[in-house]
Amino acid sequence: MNAQQIQTFFATLRAANPSPQTELEYASVFELLSAVLLSAQATDVGVNKATRRLFPVANTPQKILTLGLEGLSEYIRTIGLYRSKAKHLMATCQILVEQHGGQVPRSREALEALPGVGRKTANVVLNVAFGEPTMAVDTHLFRVSNRTGLAPGKTPLAVEMGLLKRIPAEFMVDAHHWLILHGRYVCKARQPLCSACTVSSQCDHGRRLQSVLD
Template sequence: MNSAKRREIFACLKSANPNPTTELEYRSPFELLIAVILSAQATDKSVNLATRKLFPQANTPDKILALGEAGLTECIQSIGLYKTKARNILATCQLLMQQQHSEVPRTRELLEQLPGVGRKTANVILNTAFGEPTIAVDTHIFRVANRTGLAPGKNVLEVELKLLKVVPKEFRQNAHHWLILHGRYVCKARKPECSACKINHLCEFKDKNI
């Protein structure tokens, strides 16, 4: 795919949704961190249902630690892998209090030292909470990047690095959200809605569902 076509793809996505953002509900970098940790192998909708119960009770590291594993588990047990996520969240809160003055760090290196935080989660925090032009590649972005020809790659890191290279600078800040939303609601895994796709004329997918 040439650079002109890539630019037009993002121009179309921007035109349809000028100010995209995450569908996770949060009011602080810490709340976003907890929500993203909970979102692994879970839908944003299910995470929001859990955090609507959790955050009014505890939305800082010390308050979550005060809940303890039992109290935290009660709030998040509707989410998959909740036991592991509860342990990771409690360990993360402990580290934030001990090493970061209860503040969410602003570097990938420090974020990835937190239990339950990998490269994708770190990228989400850097992009959404702190305005860094990073791109967190999840299953939706991986699919869209490969299917459309935008940034083909064999694994998520390869796709991420390619996207950072080929996405025009003016679109890089919001590219993450545009691609996730496009993959979630239009370029779906089993049956892409090509006839309703705003970038259908630019997409290089050979088996379009029209």
């Protein structure tokens, strides 16, 4: 994709969804951090079902610690890898209470120092909670970036760096939401819905497909 195609690509996505939001449900920065931590290798729908039960009971680091490991595990046992995620969340809450006054830190370094929080999770929190122009590369962003030619790369970090370099500044804050939603509902892994895609004419894959059909 060239610069003009990228501009049109994101302008089209923005016109269809001017204010994209994460599909994870949260009411505070800590709830967001917890939900993203729990969402690794799980669906947002599955995480939301669990946190709808958990957050009314425990929605701060101290309340999670008060629940204890077994108590927390009972609330999130429907989520994949719930045992290890419960341990990570408990350890994260301990650090938040002891080192950050119970608040979620705003720096990447401090976020990535939390158990279970990697670069992708830190990027989500920095973007969604604090409005920073970060790019959280999950499986959807990785696939869409490579398939469309937007920012090809062999690793998530390479794709992230490519996206940060190539996406115009006016789209940057919302770009990762548009790309996630596009990958989740249109540019699917096995059967991309190219015939229903509003940006296929800007996409390398879409243009190749159209040339074959022509």
